[in-house]
Amino acid sequence: MASDRRIYLDYNATSPLRPEVADVVARALELPGNASSVHAEGRAARAEIEKARDKVARLVGAKAKNVIFTSGGTEASNMVLSPSLRRLGESGPSRLLVGATEHPCVLNGHRFPVEAVEIVPVDADGTIDLAWLKSRLELVGEERILVSVQLANNETGVLQPVAEIARLVHERGGLVHTDAVQAAGKLAIDMAQLGIDVLTLSAHKIGGPKGIGAVVLASDQLEIADRLIRGGGQEKGYRAGTENVAAIAGFGAAAEIALATMAEEAARVEALRDEAEAHLRRIAPDAVIVSAEAQRLPNTFAFAIRGLKAETALIAFDLAGVALSSGSACSSGKVKRSHVLDAMGVEPALAEGVLRVSLGWKTAKEDVIRFAEACEKVVGTLYKRKANAA
Incomplete structure (x- = not known):
């Protein structure tokens, strides 16, 4: 349950x-x-x-x-x-x-x-x-x-x-x-x-x-x-x-505290981050992990699934009890076009759907499992909609 x-x-x-x-x-x-x-x-x-x-x-x-x-x-x-x-x-x-x-x-x-x-x-x-x-x-x-x-x-x-x-x-x-x-x-x-x-x-x-x-x-x-x-x-x-x-x-x-726990915490959070990415790839094989080949923070990944808009996805994840953010931080409460993704040359249609997952000191394995469960609901709805439109 x-x-x-x-x-x-x-x-x-x-x-x-x-x-x-x-x-x-x-x-x-x-x-x-x-x-x-x-x-x-x-x-x-x-x-x-x-x-x-x-x-x-x-x-x-x-x-x-x-x-x-x-x-x-x-x-x-x-x-x-x-x-x-x-x-x-x-x-x-x-x-x-x-x-x-x-x-x-x-x-x-x-x-x-x-x-x-x-x-x-x-x-x-x-x-x-x-x-x-x-x-x-x-x-x-x-x-x-x-x-x-x-x-x-x-x-x-x-x-x-x-x-x-x-x-x-x-x-x-x-x-x-x-x-x-x-x-x-x-x-x-x-x-x-x-x-x-x-x-x-x-x-x-x-x-x-x-x-x-x-x-x-x-x-x-x-x-x-x-x-x-x-x-x-x-x-x-x-x-x-x-x-x-x-x-x-x-x-x-x-x-x-951050200095005293940094090495151990970075390894722990990175393992959870990688596990979350693996769940995402299993659930949505067509998901794009932004900058997957670059050196990144151990706690962060951004992803997009074609056809899934960030604003819609954020609401769906929120209703499923999972707090994420869009590709760009925003002070007005609205999802805005990311200047970061624009500068990287990410195609607009994909950039509009980028979501960010960032983990930290309270994140546990159970949280990653809940993220995966929410993904299955959100992505399942998207795939069902695509199938009906085909």
């Missing part, structure tokens, strides 16, 4: 809050002090922030002093993608190059003039065209360039060759930002090994609270001169406003 328990397979949109993190947040909410105050209560709040800063830094192989807390990944990207991001003593970049499959917070949230922005194409798997990028960088001359490429795509899970990109960009004196929101906690990240200058993070993708993120600079020899939120001197002057102590503490707790 089928369980009435709902199955949540939309971790790339947001992860359920870990109970251990919820406990940390609840305790921090009871702290009465402002972290900028010098009395004991203020110092206690400040201590929570600094402990969290160290934990977030450890997650990405950075130094705590170079972590700047923000309200989330979107604000973090808006902050750093600015002509004022620079090495001390140097001028900032005058041109921005962004990957074609970047998150909207990068594509639409930067602070460069439209004429100073170029899109870096991707191949059919969604991987950055390194030959194009290298050719473009050879034309740089004296112009300083900032390149922004995500570590992992939120829709397809495709991983980008960020270390190679950083090497090419630095050879020309440029700077590199990577949106690591989807990769953090799922892959081992070391900023020094990647060779990047700055990355951005979000807590709610790793079992932390919503509404808290971070900018992480590679060193204190980098600065963002034009501050996005001005006022007091919080976050070393980079981000004004009284700190959200509870959310920051929760971010730190989530980062600590």
Whole structure:
């Protein structure tokens, strides 16, 4: 008999809050002090922030002093993608190059003039065209360039060759930002090994609270001169406003858990992901797994079945008790055409039916079985409709 328990397979949109993190947040909410105050209560709040800063830094192989807390990944990207991001003593970049499959917070949230922005194409798997990028960088001359490429795509899970990109960009004196929101906690990240200058993070993708993120600079020899939120001197002057102590503490707790469990969890979730894909192929042999041959996050796969529209499928899965998402995340509640799939050259008829499955810390084998059962219902209805139309 089928369980009435709902199955949540939309971790790339947001992860359920870990109970251990919820406990940390609840305790921090009871702290009465402002972290900028010098009395004991203020110092206690400040201590929570600094402990969290160290934990977030450890997650990405950075130094705590170079972590700047923000309200989330979107604000973090808006902050750093600015002509004022620079090495001390140097001028900032005058041109921005962004990957074609970047998150909207990068594509639409930067602070460069439209004429100073170029899109870096991707191949059919969604991987950055390194030959194009290298050719473009050879034309740089004296112009300083900032390149922004995500570590992992939120829709397809495709991983980008960020270390190679950083090497090419630095050879020309440029700077590199990577949106690591989807990769953090799922892959081992070391900023020094990647060779990047700055990355951005979000807590709610790793079992932390919503509404808290971070900018992480590679060193204190980098600065963002034009501050996005001005006022007091919080976050070393980079981000004004009284700190959200509870959310920051929760971010730190989530980062600590993610780092401690990463290797084991990645293997576990990848096995479940592969099992879900196998069920899908058995039920729908004509299903297309997007970027199946590319390196992907261990928890993510996107698929389409010809003739099945994403909006219809999402409703059908939802009624069957399974939460998925369409190929593109959407703020309006409607299924939109995916710019990621367009950039990859996926034919429109197929792109309109792409669904994303993303697993996480609560996902169990029983959830994969329920996904397969829902697939059989949804696909069975589609095949029956096709047969009747034939």
